Amino acid sequence: MELLLGIDMGTGSTKGVLVDTSGSVVATETIPHSMDLPRPGWAEVDAEAVWWREVCAISRALMAKVPSGGVLGAMCVSGVGPCLVLCDADLRPLRPAILYGVDTRATAEIAALTAEFGAQNIMAEAGTVLSSQAVGPKLEWVHRHEPDVFDRARGWYGSNSYIAAKLTGEYVMDHHTASQCDPMYVTKDFDWNHQWAQRICRHLPLPRLAWPSEVVGTVTAEAAAATGVPAGTPVAAGAVDAYSEAFSVGVRAPGDQMLMYGSTMFIVQVIDEYYSDPALWITAGVERGSLALAAGTSTAGSMISWLQTVTGGASFEDLMAEAQAVPPGSEGLVVLPYLAGERTPVFDPQARGVVAGLTLRHGRGHLFRAAYEGISFGIRQILERFDDAHAGTRTVAVGGGLRSPIWTQAVSDITGRSQLIPEQAIGASYGDALLAGIGAGLVPPSTDWAKIAREVKPDPANRALYDELYAVWSELYPATRPQVHRLTSMDPG
Template sequence: MQLLLGIDMGTGSTKGVLVDTSGAVLASETIPHSMDLPRPGWAEVDAEAVWWHEVCAISRALMAQMPSGSVLGAMCVSGVGPCLVLCDEDLRPLRPAILYGVDTRATAEIDSLTAEFGEQNIMDQAGTLLSSQAVGPKLEWVRRHEPEVFERARGWYGSNSYIAAKLTGEYVMDHHTASQCDPMYVTRDFDWNHQWAHRLCGHLPLPRLVWPSEVVGTVSAVAAEATGVPAGTPLAAGAVDAYSEAFSVGVRSPGDRMLMYGSTMFLVQVIDEYYSDPALWVTAGVDRGTLALAAGTSTAGSLIGWLQTVTGGASFDELMAEAQQVPPGSEGLLVLPYLAGERTPVFDPRARGVVAGLTLRHGRGHLFRAAYEGISFGIRQILERFDDAHVDARTVAVGGGLRSPIWAQAVSDITGRSQLVPEQAIGASYGDALLAGIGAGLVPPETDWARIAREITPDPGNRRLYDELYEVWRELYPATRDQVHRLTAMDPS
């Protein structure tokens, strides 16, 4: 029996699954971790001590659970992204990995590169304006602020391409991740923007571009000893974790959309032709030659976790019970969930959280419901931009946030859209296993393991209230932006 190994390095944990070629999960492992926040606006991970160590540990644990008579046919690893890992010639990371859009340190570099290349030129070439999500400004930040690190570097990687290099020795990057390395990739052409990429990378070579299901090499003898994975096992390239998760639930055709409830909210929608919007990201997709629109918030589940901590650390069930006693609309309480700045569609790293309408009669349950509703208003704002792509969409909802009895229903009620919930919502590692199987030729390329279990539909009785509250919510950010920016500038750190 041929088995497939999928591993995903997420924001809060690394997860792995052992799957057969029918999609049945035989074993799974999870190791929790956290990102480092050494300074305001910084978000980092020790790539070797966390990502590589956990990939090795999960691989060994899953290989020990291989049924008798089975063989590992292929593996694939995805991870958070886009990130920046700078390594020396021996693949030793020279500094902690700089994470995706939650790391906002490169604000000055975003401004200077936009001035250098031209905003309209960047839109024409990359299809997306520079933001904290882009890798190009992160490279520029290291060049400016840590020149000794930049000069010692011999290669630059995303989370999954770093692991691919550790496993196989190959220097590659999947097209999807590369398409988020703005402004260094021409999404319309599925190729590097060589002039701009060489300007930003300097002496660093550009990785070889591959598609996420493409086998990039085989596990080396050294990596086999570290991971327990047999030497010679084919490795598929993988992608950013949100895209692997979308792939795992059948989001592959134009109009398919994934809404991921996690530490942040992330949306991926496959489109039928090239389309760009300065408030969204246009990217290469997972399947060869495909395109997608994407969007992401800076906080979501992380905001709920923060509230849980600062309000006394009550159990999740207790807090949800309190929030369920609060009627829709939270009795006039609104939250801007920008505690870590915001990504799409406002792209403002200096944005901060705002609570409006607070009175003495509001309690903890009101805050929790209002936080869920604030996140959901942000999703409505994003979906209205997606609508401009003129692709009819079905929404598949995934992620740990679905266990909240409030959150997903609030999204449907506020957006007026139904959501399909899959039977197997294992996550990106499941999509990685499928990518491995496709890449190694063990399953047909069109294989879809997803099965829909239920549908979340909007409650029409809440529509009028939420429409009115949404108009107020949309006005809050522009009305408070200047004052919030002044407060942000006062932060002594």
Template sequence: MELFVGIDMGTGSSKGVLVTVDGEILASEQRAHTMSLPHPGWAEVDAEAVWWADVCAIASTLVARVPAGSSIEGVCVSGVGPCLVLTDSELRPVRPAILYGIDSRATSEIVEMTELFGAAEILSRCGKSLSSQAIGPKIEWVRNNEPEVFARATRWYGSNSYIVAKLTGEYVQDHHTASQCDPLYSVREFGWNTEWVDRVLGGLELPRLAWPSEIVGRVDARGAEATGIRVGTPVVAGTVDAYAEAFSVGVRHPGDLMLMYGSTMFLVQVLADYHTNPALWTTTGVQSGTYALAAGTSTAGSLTTWLQTLTGGAPFDVLMREASAVPAGAEGLLVLPYLAGERTPVFDADARGVMAGLTLRHGRGHIFRAAYEGISFGIRQILEMFDDAATPVSRAVAVGGGLRSPVWAQALSDITGRTQLVTEQTIGASYGDSLLAAIGVGAVSPETDWATVASEVPPNPAHKALYDDLYGNWLQLYPATRDIVHAGAQLTK
């Protein structure tokens, strides 16, 4: 029996699955990990001690569960991104990996690089404006602030491409991850921005490009010894976790949208044609020659986890009962969920959380419901921008651990007016990785889709008028408080 291993390195944990050619999961494994927040606005991970250690442990466990007479025929790894892993010539990281848009240290470099290349030209070529999500300014930050570290670096990786190198020795970047490494990649042309590469990389080598399901190498002796996967097993390029997750739930056709409920919220929509909006991210898709539109918040599940800890650490089911008992609209309480700054659509690293309308009548359940509603108002704001794209949203599929909260899922459907589809298999990006591996080695056709819709979350029309009014009020919170919270943000620096 042919089997495939998919492993995903998320923000709070890494997950792996062992899957048959028909999409049946035979085994799964998970390891929790944490990121480091050494300074305000910084978010880092030790790529070797966390990501590589997770992959080795998970792979070894899955290999031990391979049934007699079966064999692993392909491997794919995805991870958070875009991230910056700088290594020396021996593949040793020279500093902790700098994470995706939740790391906002390179604010001045974003301004300088935008002035250098031109905002309009960057948007036209890269499909998005430079933001805390961009890799180019983060490379520049290391060069400016840690010159002795940068001098030791020879290559740069994302989370998944670093693991590919550890498994195979190959230096490669998948097209999708590359399309988020602004301003290094031209999304419209599916290739490196050759005119800008030398200025941005400053001597770092440029990896070759491959599509996420392409075989880019085979497990070598060192990779086999560390993971237990046999020497010679094909490894495909993989990609950023959110896009692997979208692939796993059948978000494959123009107009398809994935709503990912996690530590942050991430949205991916497949486009029919190239389209740009300075408040959104246009990237390549997972499949060869395709485009996607994306957006991401800076907090979501991380906000409610923080609230859970802050309010005494009550069990999740208790908190959900309390939030469910509160009427829609949380009796006038509004939350602006910008506790870690915000990415889409305001791109403001100094944005901060706001709670408006708080009274002595409000309890813990009100705060939790208002937090879920505040996150959902932000998603409505993003989806209105998606609808203005060349390919309006026609189908929304919900994924992620946040679906454990019925309050959150229902609030989002009510506030956005969208029915959300939930698939039978919701294990996440690692499942999509397995499918990419199976496609890559030719075990299944490129059109294969393992996703089956199991349930729906339709909007409650009784809440529409209330939420429309509250949304109008919520939209005013950020501009009304921006100057105040910016002043406060300076006190944390």
């Protein structure tokens, strides 16, 4: 029996799955972890002590569960991203990995690179404005603020490409991750922007490019000893975790969308031709030659967890019961969920949360429902921009936030879209296993393991109310932006 190993290094945990070539799950493993927040605006992970150590531990645990007669045919690893891992010649990280858009330290570098290359030129070449999501400004930040680290570096990696290098010794990056290394990649050409990339990378070489399912090497003897994976096992390039998760639930045709309910919300939509919008991210897709639009919020489930803490730490079940007792619309309470700034389509690290319409009759349940509705209004705002490129035809919902009985229904009611809930909820590691199987030729490229368990449909009775509240919500940010920015400047953080 041929088996496939998929591992994903997420924001809150590393997860692994061992499956057979039909997609049947043999075993799973999970190790929780957290990111480090050493300073305001910084978000980091120790790539070796967390990511590599956990990949090794999960690999060993899953290899111990290979049934009699089973043979590992291939493996693939995905991870949070886009991130920046700078390593020396021996593949030792020289500083903690700088995480994706939640790390906002490179504001000055975003402005400097935009001025240097020109905002319009960046849009024309990269297809996306520079933001905290981009890797180019993070590289520039290290060069400016930690020059000794930059000078000693001999390679730069994303989370999954760092692990691929540890497993195989190959210096490679998947096209999708590279397409989020703005402004260093020309998405419409599926290639590095060699002039700009070398300017930013300076002495650092550019990684070889590969598609996520492409086998980039095999497990070395040294990696085999660390992971328990047999030497010579093919390793596929992998991708950023959200895209592996979209792939795992069959989001592959133009118009297919994935809504990922997590600490933040991330949205991926496959499109049929190149499209550039300064309020969104245009990226290379998972499959060879494909394109996708992406968007992400800065908070979602993390705001719900924060509310749970500051309102007394009641159980999730009690809080949901209170929120369910509140009617749709939260009796005139509206929330801007910008507790950590906002990514798409606002791109404002200085944005902050706003609660409007609060009265003495509102209680904890109102706040929780209004928070879910505020997040959902943000999703509607994003999906309307997606529709300008390619109308969404099929929406699949994934992630831990699906356990909320309010959240998915609010999204469907507010956006007017049905959502398909898959039967298999393992996540990106399941997509990684499929990518490994495709890359190693163990399953056909068209293989889709996704099965839909249920559908969340919009309630038409709530449409008029939510349309009215959405209009109010949409006016809140521009109306309060100057005052919020003044308050942000007063924050000693």
